[in-house]
Amino acid sequence: MYRVRCTWCRRLSRQEHGVISRRTTNVDRDYSDGRRARRRDPRCRLARSIDDETFAAIERAYYDHAVIFFRDQHITPPQQVAFTRRFGEIEFNIFGERWSVPGSPEIVVVSNVTEDGRPIGVRRAGENWHSDMCYASRPPRGTMLYALEIPKLFGLALGDTEFASTAAAWDALPERMRQHLDGRRAVFDFAGRKRAFPPTQAEIDRYPPVTHPIARTHLVTRRKCVYVMRDDCTGIEGMEGREAETLIAALADHIVKPAFVYRHQWRVGDLLMWDNCTVQHRAIQDYDLPQRRLMHRTTMGGTVPL
Numbered sequence: 001m002y003r004v005r006c007t008w009c010r011r012l013s014r015q016e017h018g019v020i021s022r023r024t025t026n027v028d029r030d031y032s033d034g035r036r037a038r039r040r041d042p043r044c045r046l047a048r049s050i051d052d053e054t055f056a057a058i059e060r061a062y063y064d065h066a067v068i069f070f071r072d073q074h075i076t077p078p079q080q081v082a083f084t085r086r087f088g089e090i091e092f093n094i095f096g097e098r099w100s101v102p103g104s105p106e107i108v109v110v111s112n113v114t115e116d117g118r119p120i121g122v123r124r125a126g127e128n129w130h131s132d133m134c135y136a137s138r139p140p141r142g143t144m145l146y147a148l149e150i151p152k153l154f155g156l157a158l159g160d161t162e163f164a165s166t167a168a169a170w171d172a173l174p175e176r177m178r179q180h181l182d183g184r185r186a187v188f189d190f191a192g193r194k195r196a197f198p199p200t201q202a203e204i205d206r207y208p209p210v211t212h213p214i215a216r217t218h219l220v221t222r223r224k225c226v227y228v229m230r231d232d233c234t235g236i237e238g239m240e241g242r243e244a245e246t247l248i249a250a251l252a253d254h255i256v257k258p259a260f261v262y263r264h265q266w267r268v269g270d271l272l273m274w275d276n277c278t279v280q281h282r283a284i285q286d287y288d289l290p291q292r293r294l295m296h297r298t299t300m301g302g303t304v305p306l
């Protein structure tokens, strides 16, 4: 049992974290103030089936913290798919159609590795701040990444992933700005983001622009989150272009202020999952071949943002 104040949820938590530490003792949590709380129990493995009580504790930690991770996992693609399915239906990603794991179409390979001169996965995925598939009418509830290879430079791990709490960003907005945003909808366009592998016109046509509320409410926690991204948002309904651009840029900058950001330094065997409403993320591209990075990614189906 231990006490820790989570700067994201701003609660001094004892009971809940204690329950997590006894039941799912391989759950690690890091906090944006640099403190870390962790309990380990080598018996806890995601590769095994997880009983309902343990799963409920994991899900509670996920809602409380929005980013949780499990160290030292050894899971096969089917086991990752099975764990993802515990959270509901699986969302298929368009890039998985080109880069999935053989036999597991639900898993997208995220990697800079090439074999016989051909990329084995999506390269430079998510290098700018974003929330996954925000251009879809039902963006995925969450995403999981399982680390198989992590680039290193003389022992220093590279290729971190950063997470910014959009809920903490909302809480920190002045009341006047909150009122200005309430009820407004931003336009999200699949073609807005620059990608290392640009989508084809046929793929773009599958995702016509959609609108989502800027002040998005989390379905379960009911927390308000700022749902705006610099590249994917091309406008705000009912607002003139220049004004919308200025507002989108100001909000995108606000969300990623250092106080709201947690940076994950990966270890091989980490399985990390995040909530796509409560956080945005970006992958740090500070490595290159021959340094190899290989991740397996699954996404959980979502609902229409409210």
Ligand SMILES: O=C(O)CCC(=O)C(=O)O
Pocket (backbone or CB within 6 Å): 110, 125, 126, 127, 132, 143, 145, 159, 160, 161, 281, 282, 283, 284, 295, 297
């Ligand atoms: O590779 C990473 O660290 C994150 C990539 C990304 O944005 C994603 O998988 O959704």
Ligand SMILES: [Fe+2]
Pocket (backbone or CB within 6 Å): 125, 126, 130, 131, 132, 281
């Ligand atoms: Fe992403």
